Structure formats: structure tokens, C-alpha cells
Amino acid sequence: MTSSTRPTQPYARRAWLASLVIVWLGTTATLVGMPATAQDKFITVASTTSTEQSGLFGHLLPLFKKDSGIDVRVVALGTGQALDTGRRGDADVVFVHDKVAEEKFVADGFGVSRIEVMYNDFVLVGPKGDPAAAAGRDITAALKKVADAKAAFVSRGDKSGTHAAELRYWKAAGVELDVAKGPWYRETGSGMGPALNTASGMNAYILTDRGTWLSFKNRGDLAVLVEGDTRLFNQYGVILVNPSKHAHVKKDLAQKFIDWLVSASGQKAIADYKIGGEQLFFPNAKR
Amino acid sequence: MGKLLPLELKDVSLDLGGKSVLRNISLRLGSARTLAILGANGAGKTALLRVMHGMLPPTSGAVRAANGLDLQLPEMRKHDAMLFQRPVMLRRSALDNVIFGLDADSTQSSVAIGERALRRVGMLGLADRPARTLSGGEQQRVAFARALARSPEVLYLDEPTASIDPQSTRQIEALIADAAESGVTVVMVTHNLAQAKRLADDIAFMHEGRLTERTPADEFFSRPQSAEGREYLLGESI
Amino acid sequence: MSDFSAALSGAFHLISSADPKLVQIVGLSLSVSLSAVAIASLLGLALGAWLAVSRFAGRGVIIAVLNALMGLPPVVIGLVVYLLLSRAGPLGQYGLLFTPTAMVIAQAILITPIIAALARQVIEDAWNNYREQFQSLGVHGWRASATLVWDTRFSLVTVTLAGLGRACAEVGAVMIVGGNIDGVTRVMTTAIALETTKGDLPLALSLGVVLVLVVLTLNLIAQWLKSFAEARYG
Incomplete structure (x- = not known):
């Protein structure tokens, strides 16, 4: 209250402002600096939701890191989008499951070569009561029955590898989807998990990879109805994005990852991954 | 002769939003006199005050400061100040509100000037209080100090006591008289005739945008020159 | 109802155990969103203040555009930032896609119009009070x-x-430009989206509760500071 203390007042305000600005700049600088200071030894892998969500990468990557010291950053997308990410040069490695699309990717010069790593399998899941009586070992016969019964069926409809496989099975079953399509056939345009959530909510049939199914928790009244048909096997390939198209691709680190996947220790690691005692992925690299 | 005075309005008209607010006003403001502008609501008193303070450019006519300088020039604002009906307090201490009105912000000398101004209005004891926590009367005194700190040649007051209590009104009136005493030319708009009688040397009376008369105060209150002025005083006396 | 009670108890378990993974995700969420808010505040407050006090032809149009941008879907912003930062895009050489920086950029673009539009309103109200003085x-x-x-x-x-609330709650843009990479660009919202797609709805809901609590805490602190400061400074 005395006049002698007063002159400091305006300066106190300046200090207040200054500290605010410092906090501002500080936070901003940390973030801008972040990617540069983070581990430099990393590669980016564009892969599918099925491998990420089944937990396979959570199992494999720490083992690879221990062997090589390389961090692998996985961006989980549908196969189509994953290939597109590689095409744009935003990933070093593409690890997906759609042989036709993968071969086109390599033929177009975006990938160096396609190397087969492992397979898993698809299963047809549906209501335990099985209103279409589709249960069995024959996927095409089962789909035919679903279409004939016009039983609710959920499709990914997102141009993913699983979606591509589903369309192949319909064709093989002799069902002309364009004609047979009706309210019973629901295209969700979403990933495996959301599509399963939809199927669970609608109590509908759906084609899914076994890995995502086994790690999926919100099953409701659904159960596996068709499995074991060799046509349901689903081959995964790994491709190094072509460094001659995208010079920044970390080809040495990325090649180490690919080499490890097909090596004895990589293949064993894949075979060792189990959920509830069940093996999800079957290594079949040709060496 | 000052930087601002004598201030000369020649045939000034002002239109606002398509409405004629001031019509052909000519007025000369000399120095060291207190002028009260009276008139009914909507007569154009406040608009005239703002034109004289350089806040509103006239639609036609001319306003000239001393030496024929243009009143609208920004540096002219260093020579006059205005007190509004409702004091505008910035979100800072009373002292900082006063200092804000000075050109050089927060140097030692402006702190001294600000403290002197606050002492003059009897607010030095509350100098460090956030201005917005002060009462209405106290805020108006801080606003007064802010105006005084600029050492204005002319002080414009727009109904300075219309929204404060009688005791604060007495304090503000004392400050106005004190400022006039020290040589500041005061121009005030008021609806309080007693206040005009107490403070004003001259009266300018306005009616519907026109200046109907300009007379010494004692003459206006005993023998108003214009019919409108007579009618106004009649209405007030009922 | 059991879903909700499971989610609540799950949330409290996550918090009380200070799960290191959760701590990392919450930390990244906060640093990304706070950085975005810092940048957006610098731009938005300056823009808002400028719009509040200036009068020029086209000002109304700019204000209308800002208000419209407030409703811009985050996915669209994410897509635009993705195409800009992609190696095949104009800013591809910096390799920012799938990094926290990309997420900061997307969120900053998302909330700058919000801050600018709201700040314009606040500052213009004050300006109307102060203008004559x-x-x-x-x-x-x-x-x-x-x-x-x-x-x-x-x-x-x-x-x-x-x-900040909008930045923290946003999922569409950061999912696209960040890629939801475990340990690198996984934030609260993308983690919630991931757990939902895995069908682990209780865990997703628990994370949602944690997100709400984090944002609530920030708001309470700011609210308390505000009322304290207002009482003190008027």
C-alpha cells in the first residue's frame, strides 16, 4: 500500500507475460524437436489391421529389436491402403495379404520383390443357431446357402485383402453378388474389428481372418461355422518399397527386417505366437 | 496561447446513420473558462462534445485548433482528455490505469506522474487495487486522475456524475472546480442544472441539433436568450 | 449397465496402477494437444484480435469462413495434411508423416479457426466497451x-x-496423419478407436473415462485459476 512498493507493479506484469511466452515456445520447441531426437534407427511398415490387431506384431517386434536394435513402426491399414502408402513412399516395407494386388505393386515398379512369409486362414463366422445351415468344411457351399437363405451377412466392403478374398469366394460359389445383393448383404466399409462389431450386433454371418477373430472380445452370439477348407488359406507377402522410386527408403534397415522374417528365428517366432494355445500364423517362407 | 485553444467550430453539421445530429453549429472555445452544454435528450450535446474532442469528424463545416491545425491529427489527443459517463477501467491496478493514459508506459517518471494524479483525486491509498474492484465513484476518480495525468489543456466531461452517488458527485465536482482553478478549460455535458450553476462560467444551449444560445451562466439562468432555453428551464422548475 | 460399471472400475484400475503404457499414451496426447493449442493460440488470438478491431471490405466474409471452418470434419483436415506431408506430397521431403509433429500440425489447423472465431467475439465485446476511451x-x-x-x-x-478440448477429443485427423503407431503416435483417442475395433469395448470405455478425467482435470485447474484471478484482478 505504500508508494515505495508501487513502482515494481508494471514490471511484474511484464514478467508474467514473459513467462507465458517462454512456456509457449518451450512446448512448441519440444514437439518440433521430437522426431529428430527420437531413435533414428527405425523403419516404417505399412501392414494390415489383421496382423496388428491379432497381436502378432506385439509379439514379433520386441524379438526383432533384440536381434537387430531396429525399431519397427507399424501403421495398420487395409491392404489396399497399405499398398497405397508404400506407393506414395510413406513406408519402407509393405506387409500384406493380397497376392494379386501385391504382384501388381511389384510389376508397377513400386516394390523390389514379393517374398512369401506366412499364411493364416479365414473362417466363416455366424450365429450359433446357424439359420442358413452353412456349417461345414466347404466355404463355397456355405456361402451359397447363406445367399439362398438371404441370411444377414456383413462384408468389409473396404477393398482390403479380406474383402478381396470374400469376393473371390462368392464368385467361386457361383453367386452373382450384383444380382443377389439385397438388404441381407451389408457392406460396412470398415476394418475387420468394426465389421465384427457390426456382425455381432446384427447376429450376422461374416468372413474373418482367424487371428482377429481369436483376439476379438465382443463376440456376442457368434461362433466359427466353416474352417479348414484349403481355399481359406491366406498368404502374407512382404515387399521392400523400391528405393529407386523413393530415395529416402531405408533399404538397409528394411532389408534386415525382411531377412529376419524369413530367417529361421523369424519363422520360429511367427509359429510360436499363440492365443489360447491356438497357433494363428503358419510360417512358409521358401528358402 | 495553447496548442489547442482557441478552438473554432465553423458551420459544423453531423449526420449519423442518415440522421442529422448537429446542424450548422459555430462555436469558439477560448481558454480558462468552464462551459456547460445543456439541452434535452437527443439535442446533440454528446455529439458536439465528441466533435470538439476530435472523436467524430463533422459531415460538413470545419473544426480548427490553434494555428489552424486539424483537430483530427493524432497528436492533438495529447492536449485534451475526456471523462465518460461510465468510467472505462482496464483490467489492471488503479495506478496502471492512470499510467495507461500516458504515452511512455511504465517508466519511473510516468509512475511518479500517475501517483501525483492519484494523490490529487484522493485515490493514492488504493493505487495498487485492481481498478475493477473499486466502487463506481472511485472508478470515476481514477478516470479523472487518468485525464489529469495527461496535463490536458481542455477537459471534456460527458455527464461525469450521472451514474454515481451524491457523495462521489460532490467529490467529482470539487475536482472539476479544482481543475478549472488550475487553468484547465472544462467543457461539460450535464443534465444537472444545479451542477451547471455551481460550476459553469458559460452555458451553451442546444435544441434539435442547433446551438440556440451561448450566454454567461448567471445570465442564462436568470434571462435565457432563446425561446427553447426558456422552455427548458421552465420544464426543469416544475 | 454392467458394461458401464466394468468400464468405470477398469478406468480406476488403469489409473491407480499407473500403467506405464497408459502414462505414455496420456503424456503423448497432452503434449501433442498442448503444442497444437500453443500454436493455434498464437495464430488464432492474433487473427481474432485483428478481426475484432479492424474494419475493411471482406471482413464479414472472413468471419463467416472462420465460423464455417469450425465445423470442418477432422477427417478432411487429416486427409489434406496427409497429402501435404506424404513423401509424394509437396512437403514430403521433411518426412513428417506418421510423427507426432504431423499430429500437432493437423490439430493446430483444426482448432485455429475455433480459437480465432471465439477470440474475435470476446475481444470485439471488449473493444465495444473500450473503443471511445x-x-x-x-x-x-x-x-x-x-x-x-x-x-x-x-x-x-x-x-x-x-x-484444447476439441484437440484432445479428435480422432479422425490424428489417426490418418499419425498412423496410430504403438509407442510413437498412439494417443488416447486412437487407442480407444483401436480397442473398439478389437471388440474390447470395456477397455475402450475405460480409456474413454480416463480421457474425460484428464480433460476434466485440466478444465478444473483452469477454471479455478480463472476465478481466483478474476476475484483478485477484477
């Missing part, structure tokens, strides 16, 4: 703007909080 004192331009921003600082804190 400023004119009388010959205060204009930069000094007038700075004074207005300073004097409305408590309300502007609320404005930036609105931006």
Missing part, C-alpha cells in the same frame, strides 16, 4: 490490440480450453 486517449493499432488481448485474458483462457 481508446480513441480519446489516442490509443490505436498494435497497442490497442495488445491491451484488449491482455484485458480479456481470463476469457481467452476459456477460449483456448475449448480448443
